[in-house]
Amino acid sequence: MSHSSDATAVASGVEAAIEAFRRGEPVCIHDAADREGETDLIYPAGAVTPEAVARLRNDAGGLICVALGDAVAEAFDLPFLQSELDHPTAADHDLAYDDRSSFSLPVNHRDTRTGITDEDRSLTIRELARAAETPERVDFAAEFRSPGHVHILRGAPNLLADRQGHTELGLALAELAGVAPAVVVCEMLDDHTNEAMTPGDAAAYADSHGIPYIEGSALVERANSL
Known part of the structure; x- marks a missing residue:
């Protein structure tokens, strides 16, 4: 395949991911080999049903988180969770692949019971997406409680210009798709190796389920072209 054909295929893959997000469907995004080297299964948060939570925990298997835009x-x-922890474990929090963690507070919506079931987590996730659409109208503490079972990630202010983790990649995709700045990310793990799923296996999973698979670098290039 020629270079121009490769570029066309990459571009069409990104467009397919954007269109899938607009329809409320998931995508798979591999960040980079020199970063986490992981693929996340990512949904627009407003479209997450109990069945989607079941897919995330069964097919992906990592931590189910909701990334929210910085604003x-x-x-x-x-806050960033690390800055709120008054405990020695929060000191010298060095990461091999990044400067900081995106973790904020873990929450449950106040209408949930235990917060952990597929029904409860999907409710919390959808309500976070609804809140993200008009944050100025939301009394967050009145609607959510912490600690809870849905981990919030806080995106970097300038998204991919600041950081190129799955938090920002997912939020950049949401921006391109014109949906609320709230996305669910979950790492894809391998039951046989007990490691992260390889990009090849993640791509094969995506292909077998009709889910767009893209490299983070392609999404960065698409966002930078605007």
Whole structure:
């Protein structure tokens, strides 16, 4: 395949991911070999049903998190979790692949019971997406409680210009698709190796389920072209 054909295929893959997100469907995004080297199964948060949560925990298997845009997190006064922890484990929090963690507070919606069931988590996730659409109208503490079972991630202010983790990649895809700045990310793990699923296996999973698979670099290039 020629270079121009490769470029066309990459571009069409990104467009397919954007269209899937607009329809409320998932995508698979591999960040980079020199970063986490992981593929996440990612949904627009507003489209997450109990069945989607079941797919995330069964087919992906990592931690189910909701990434919120920086402006939304700021409106809700959501901190980075590390800055709130008064414990020795929060000191010298060095990461091999990044400068910082995106973790904010773990929450449950107040209408949930235990918060962990597929029904409860999907409710919390959808309500976070609804809140992200008009954050200025939401009393966050009145609707959500912490600690809970849905981990919030806070996106970087300038998204991919600041950081190129799955948090920002997912939020950039949401921006391109014109949906709320709230996305669910979950790492894809391998039951046989007990490691992250390889990009090849993740791509094969995506292909067998009709899910777009893209490299983070392609999404960065698409976002930078605007």
